[in-house]
Amino acid sequence: MFCEKGNALLRATGLSKSFNGVPAVASVDLDLDIGESVGVIGPNGAGKSTLLGLLVGSLKADEGRLIMEGRDLTRMAVHRRVSAGIARAAQIPQTFGRLTVAENLRLPAVFGAGLHGAEAERWVEEVLEMCGLAELAGTDAEHLGLLSRKRLELAKAVAARPKVLLLDEVGAGLTEPEIEQIMELVRKLRDGRAVMWVEHIPFALRGVCERLVVMDKGAKILDGPFEEVWADPDLQAIYMGVPDDEVA
Template identity: 45%
Template sequence: MAPLLRVNGLSKRFGEIVVADAVSFKLARGECLGVIGPNGAGKSSLLNLIVGLVTADGGSIMLDGAEITGLPPHRRARMGLGRAFQIPQPFPHLSVYENALVAASYGAGLHGEAASSWTMEVLQRTGLEAKADKLAGALPLIDRKRLEFAKALASKPALILLDEIAAGLTEPEVERLVAIIRTVKADHAIIWIEHIPHALRAVSDRILVLNFGRKVLEGPPADVMDSAVVREIYMGLKADGVA
């Protein structure tokens, strides 16, 4: 099967700081790629490059056989990229329902009845149905994280990009979120940046390790987590959150 996403030699630097150094990888539908690396390794920058919030200096990004490297973010979103931000980015003065409806209307291109019923389905799947008419700005953290995921899902993406969606949540909340992510895995490709190894292990098929913008390692979760390279990079950082 041809990969859904093909990233080839992706590079970006801000002055002296290299955030992406010839990064290449492939991802198929139904696959989840975990991304780890120390702070400042270029994980969020990689997502920004893929969704188009940052334009690449070099390399290419192909989605479903189409080159998207130079397209603006809204075009990429309509072509099938859904992103959940590390710091939740709700539309605070719109209701939860309206938040997801924006994604269903613009990202998925749905109208009227189709848009509203799809939006409700997404809210049901993300456990936000009961809060549909609440203002997004008034939600607690767990629900803002869920809403990030709901917005990404409502745009009917082929590829979902999750940026530390489990960070800052309690252990039971992380488990609930992982359960939700599992339900969508079969028919989406997922790239998931996370610092919580057991959450990542539970869902990922492969893990990619970034350091100084460079791909250091890519492989099955167990191999990567136990590798000497990862232990070295994370030395001193590995004390917390390890299962």
């Protein structure tokens, strides 16, 4: 199964998903390794969130395989994939509004990271600190502002102790200085993990990711060092609507 690049931490091959017969993700191959941070861009509807859904298991692939550390996760449910080390901060925050910030983190600490009692409490404290939420630990999630809600969505994913951290538009709707704070946080979170960050904000990805993946119409069309991919005429063609044969 493993080919020339060696044993990737996570390897997706031929992942595909259609909705009502219309392909949303079409035969995507992807390798992720610890220490890597990968940006993902592509127009609305390109299949970015669907791809993350296939990786985290909230969506079931029609075809393809997902292998992590030699284990086949393809048919594994979300909660088991979280325990195996994949977690996602969703595009639409999925926090429990009536629970406090700390309580929101206890759930993934227990059910994702598998911690209990004092150990779970210590880990929640650590995640609160790491994610800049310590002072808001006792606040109900529904009373948070947007930046703090985004931090909490990130923190919930981190609390599950993932090796693969998937981020879906955690910067969307924020001001530039706020996005810089999120960038600083994601930079910290790269350490010891593979991070894949879907975002429509190029400067945020450029500041954090050394690799860039481009999706269009369900396909992964580019994948490589950030600046190389950024300069690729195919990327200009997608965003500028310039036909391929007219790109210099």
